[in-house]
Amino acid sequence: MKKKTIPKIIRIILLTFFLIFALFPLYWIILTSLKPTYELYTFPIKYWTINPTFYGYKKLFEFVNFKQYFSNSIFVSFLASFISTIFAMLSGYILSRKEFKGRYVIILFLFFSQMIPSYLIMVPQYVMFSNFHLINKLISIVIVYSGFGAAFSTIMARGFFDRIPKSIEEAALIDGCNEIQSLFKITIPLMLPGLSAILSFSFVNNWNELFTAVMFLNTSNKYTVPVGLYSIVSKAGVQWNVLAAGIVVALLPTIIVFAAAQKYIIAGLTQGSLKD
DSSP: OHHHHHHHHHHHHHHHHHHHHHHHHHHHHHHHHOOOOGTTTTTOOOOOSSOOOOOOHHHHHHHSSSHHHHHHHHHHHHHHHHHHHHHHHHHHHHHHHOOOTTTTHHHHHHHTTTTGGGGGHHHHHHHHHHTTTOOTTTHHHHHHHHHHHHHHHHHHHHHHHHSSSSHHHHHHHHHTOOOHHHHIIIIIHHHHHHHHHHHHHHHHHHHOHHHHHHHOOOOOOGGGGHHHHHHHHSSSOOHHHHHHHHHHHHHHHHHHHHHHHHHHHHHHHHHGGGGO
């Protein structure tokens, strides 16, 4: 009995330390956002506050147009995620179900495209979008995010489609469905958990992206949340409580998305339980 108990205790201790290590940065950001200004620079460092205040949050929305940044990010992230997910759904189905010449070349190209650092192609992108007069427009960010997200999302979608037995579609064809009806009435409903996972990961990547947005957006009314947080540092020096408040607000959509889609993400990642 003792031989089983000791490893269990050790595992619990290690997991507890890991949990503390993982959650401490989040705790520190929230604490900093609630600290009065004079407590930010006290020594020794205080790991709690007895005078919590929402000054940082108030200053955040007074000092900068954070509401506009937030709405811009919501628009860009959701639209780009939706477009890349739709593209991934259709292209992933074709790469999974159809045999054609060059299929594996396309798959390898999608894999290798993920290895290219985005900042290497920013200058050509900027020149191209400038020629089309799309600089400082949110639609340009949507186009870039959709393109980058579609490659990774297609790889994920193909993997999910591979896990769905072809026999289900074949049965639908025997029952009188054509291929398109089989796709939208049978296969895609089975893929909803996978699509939820793809949409969630795509949204988080788009929400947190900074470098492309900094290059393409020039005026404050077009800023997304990451660019807005970056501008807070340059405008106000470093007001740590204001910056921390902005980070906390910026975290909320990603937390809500993952909380709402959690069961679908888990179902999508475990979809391999379907077997022929």
